[in-house]
Amino acid sequence: MVNNVIVIAGPNGSGKTRYAEQMRRQMASDSVRYIAFCDSYGAQTDRAYYLQLRWNQHDIDAETPTVVQALERSYRFTGNDTPQRREYQQQLIAMMGLDDALDKYVIQLSSGELRKLQLIKTLLSHPRTLIIDNPFIGLDYSTRQQLKDLLRQLAEKEDITIYLVVARQSDIPEYAQTLPLPLPAGRGVDTAFAQETDKAAIYFPPCREGSGESLPVVELRHVTIRYGSRTILNDINWTICQGEHWALTGRNGSGKSTLLSLICADNPQGYACDISLFGRHRGTGETIWDIKRRIGYVSPEMHRSYQRNLPAIQVVASGLKDTVGLYTRPNEQEKEQCRQAMRIFGIGDMADRLFLTLSSGEQRLVLLARAFVKDPDLLILDEPLHGLDNHNSTMVKSIIESYCSRPEKTLIMVSHYEDELPSCINKRLELK
Numbered sequence: 001m002v003n004n005v006i007v008i009a010g011p012n013g014s015g016k017t018r019y020a021e022q023m024r025r026q027m028a029s030d031s032v033r034y035i036a037f038c039d040s041y042g043a044q045t046d047r048a049y050y051l052q053l054r055w056n057q058h059d060i061d062a063e064t065p066t067v068v069q070a071l072e073r074s075y076r077f078t079g080n081d082t083p084q085r086r087e088y089q090q091q092l093i094a095m096m097g098l099d100d101a102l103d104k105y106v107i108q109l110s111s112g113e114l115r116k117l118q119l120i121k122t123l124l125s126h127p128r129t130l131i132i133d134n135p136f137i138g139l140d141y142s143t144r145q146q147l148k149d150l151l152r153q154l155a156e157k158e159d160i161t162i163y164l165v166v167a168r169q170s171d172i173p174e175y176a177q178t179l180p181l182p183l184p185a186g187r188g189v190d191t192a193f194a195q196e197t198d199k200a201a202i203y204f205p206p207c208r209e210g211s212g213e214s215l216p217v218v219e220l221r222h223v224t225i226r227y228g229s230r231t232i233l234n235d236i237n238w239t240i241c242q243g244e245h246w247a248l249t250g251r252n253g254s255g256k257s258t259l260l261s262l263i264c265a266d267n268p269q270g271y272a273c274d275i276s277l278f279g280r281h282r283g284t285g286e287t288i289w290d291i292k293r294r295i296g297y298v299s300p301e302m303h304r305s306y307q308r309n310l311p312a313i314q315v316v317a318s319g320l321k322d323t324v325g326l327y328t329r330p331n332e333q334e335k336e337q338c339r340q341a342m343r344i345f346g347i348g349d350m351a352d353r354l355f356l357t358l359s360s361g362e363q364r365l366v367l368l369a370r371a372f373v374k375d376p377d378l379l380i381l382d383e384p385l386h387g388l389d390n391h392n393s394t395m396v397k398s399i400i401e402s403y404c405s406r407p408e409k410t411l412i413m414v415s416h417y418e419d420e421l422p423s424c425i426n427k428r429l430e431l432k
Helices: 014-029 067-078 083-096 111-123 140-156 256-263 268-272 288-290 300-305 311-319 333-344 360-372 391-404
Strands: 005-009 032-036 129-133 161-166 175-178 216-227 229-243 246-252 274-277 295-298 378-382 409-416 426-430
Touching: 005 014, 005 140, 014 032, 014 129, 014 161, 032 111, 067 111, 067 161, 083 111, 111 129, 111 140, 111 268, 140 161, 161 378, 216 256, 216 333, 229 256, 229 409, 229 426, 246 256, 256 268, 256 274, 256 409, 288 295, 295 300, 295 360, 311 333, 333 360, 360 378, 360 391, 378 391, 391 409
Parallel strands: 005 161, 005 175, 032 129, 129 161, 246 409, 246 426, 295 378, 378 409
Antiparallel strands: 216 229, 216 274
């Protein structure tokens, strides 16, 4: 047991982040560092960020730094540019596997790579107290293990006090002390729906009678994606047929989200590739809305895109309109459809609460309800269980199973945790 590594644990909505922020204010000191991973790409892009920006290189602001420039800026900010600091930085970059990403724009980093960069910048400031909110989400398995080892070394050899805010029990290092937080009154799950066992019968209507033929939903033929001299995807061939349930895996920065952006019609390079979606070749007159109306989607990039403080039910309703934000008022039937989707995810009582006042786990449940609300033909879930506690993770996996129980429904799911993948997964693609 390492006495100066303390875990603040509790279910979604229990006040973990609020507790950590209050602790930081009480400690207020230059030697205290706090990292909150909110799917954020940093202040440089806050005002101009939109969902597709990461893949639209021409729209990236001239002031957006590369990874190496971001590190250089932190030198100037702290006035701590020494040979020892540079050597420590190189050790951290190598450990985090960011050697090949130094020339990337920060906005183009995957969510996992971004977390690695934020960790490096914070550790380079040599804090005496370090508070990290959900440090392991978005990181691949080997990086999670390396980070746990590094945090132990910092605590034991550098005498740094480390507080870790976690929702998943499996993310608690075996050497840490745990400070559990009680669930506040009135923040339990919506038992009227969460206790139901056959969620498909409750929420998901039966599929129409099909021909029995498994038609291609996605066809990628020799797809290569480059940004400048950097190749992100190289000669990818992938066919997804109706009713298949795929796990898309690979280490941080391997191109998973870029690949999904082609399928979701968010990446403009899709027009230059040999891609067919729902039986129609890209660039033959279809609109992005023709594609999006058949897809339900959630991802770290989408989470980052919701910056306006809308009522949660409006965020869910935006899934019916395939927009980020709501620009058309939903009718009463659509509102009830949204309420039902929220109840199935145990958040029926949060419909009128403002999105940005919810915990990150509650926000993720709202975005999952958004993805499911129109019962899409293709469901794309990019790390859907980010920040969810054990109860909510189990619930969401059950809902995914119910969705996939119908033969015409197709799933693509990304996760760095093997135990997050539902049992319905029957196909895998790993990006190297």
